[in-house]
Amino acid sequence: MKPFIKFEQVWCDDDITELRVTVNNGYSIFSNKVYLAATELAELHESLLSFRTHYYGGLKDIDFGAFGSEYANGAFSARLHFPKPGNLHISTMQQSEFFDFKGKEVASEAKMYLITEPTLLDNFINELKSLSTMSCKEAELVCT
Numbered sequence: 646m647k648p649f650i651k652f653e654q655v656w657c658d659d660d661i662t663e664l665r666v667t668v669n670n671g672y673s674i675f676s677n678k679v680y681l682a683a684t685e686l687a688e689l690h691e692s693l694l695s696f697r698t699h700y701y702g703g704l705k706d707i708d709f710g711a712f713g714s715e716y717a718n719g720a721f722s723a724r725l726h727f728p729k730p731g732n733l734h735i736s737t738m739q740q741s742e743f744f745d746f747k748g749k750e751v752a753s754e755a756k757m758y759l760i761t762e763p764t765l766l767d768n769f770i771n772e773l774k775s776l777s778t779m780s781c782k783e784a785e786l787v788c789t
Contacts, residue, residue, distance in 0.1 A: 646671050648759050648788035650723070650737065650769075652686075652776060659683060664709065666721045668737050668757045670788075675755035677719040677741045679710035686777035693770045697763060700730040714743040714750045733766055735759045735788070759788040 648671040655663040660683055667676040689707060696705040703726070710720035720740045727733055741753040765787045772784035 646674075650735070650759065650786040650788070651783060652773070652785075653783040654776060654779070657683060657779070662686065663718075666709065666739060668739060668755070668759070670757040670759050673755070673757065675739050675753075675757065677721065677739050677753075679719050679721050680717055681709050685709065686773065690770060690773045690777050693766070693773065696725065697766055697770065700727050700763065703727045710740075712738075712740050714752070718742045719752070731762065733761045733763065735761065735786075761786060761788040765789075 646669060649669050651667045653665040653667070655665050655678060657663065662681050662683055662685070663678055664681060665676060665678050667674065692705065696703055705725040707721070707723040707725070710716060710718060712720045719742050721737070723735055723737045725733060725735050735758070737757045737759070739755050743750045743752045769784060769786035772781065775781040776784040
C-alpha cells in the first residue's frame with residue numbers, strides 16, 4: 646500500500662467547497678470531509694509555491710475546518726517540515742464529523758506521519774492548482 650495524502654472535491658458552490666481528505670501512511674487509512682472557503686485551495690497553492698523552496702528547515706501548516714463539536718463536519722491539519730534537504734516530513738491530524746454514541750457526541754480521529762520528496766511535492770502543487778480552478782476533482786501527494 647503506497648502512502649499518500651489525497652484531496653477530492655465532493656461539491657462546491659460560489660462560497661464553499663466540501664473536500665474529502667484521505668491520508669494513507671502505508672499501514673492505516675483515514676478519510677474525512679471538511680468544509681472550506683472557495684478561495685482556500687487557491688491560497689494553499691500560492692503558499693506552497695513559496696514553501697517548496699524552503700529546503701533548509703522550512704515549516705508549513707495546513708488547516709481545513711476546525712476541531713471540536715461546535716464546528717461543521719470535520720477537520721484536517723498537517724505540518725510540513727523540511728528537516729534536511731531531500732526529505733519532507735508530514736504529520737497530519739484528522740477528525741470526522743461528530744455523531745451520537747451511547748448518549749454523547751463523539752468523533753473519530755487519526756494522527757499519521759508520512760515522508761515525501763520535493764519532486765513529489767511539486768507534482769502535488771500542480772494538481773492542487775487544477776483542483777483549485779476546478780479543472781480536475783482531486784490532488785494527490787504521493788509519499789515514500
